[in-house]
Amino acid sequence: xxxxxxxxxxxxxxxxxxxxxxxxxxxxxxxxxxxxxxxxxxxxxxxxxxxxxxxx
Ligand SMILES: [Zn+2]
Numbered sequence: 620x621x622x623x624x625x626x627x628x629x630x631x632x633x634x635x636x637x638x639x640x641x642x643x644x645x646x647x648x649x650x651x652x653x654x655x656x657x658x659x660x661x662x663x664x665x666x667x668x669x670x671x672x673x674x675x
Contacts, residue, residue: 622655622664629659636663640673649673 622631635651655664665673 624657624660624662625664626662627657627660629657631655631664632658634663636665638665638673 623629624631632655634654634656636654636656637648637650638652638654640647640649652665652669654666654669656662
């Protein structure tokens with residue numbers, strides 16, 4: 620079972636990305652974040668569990 624891109628229905632691949640976040644006005648770059656990246660259009664989706672970790 621593989622995820623499909625919400626934008627183009629392309630195949631989502633598991634990859635690690637670097638994420639730029641702005642926290643309290645400061646730019647924070649988090650490297651090696653596991654995410655699903657569309658092999659067609661490059662859309663990156665961070666998994667919900669990671670998103671929750673980043674917010675805590
Ligand atoms: Zn796509």
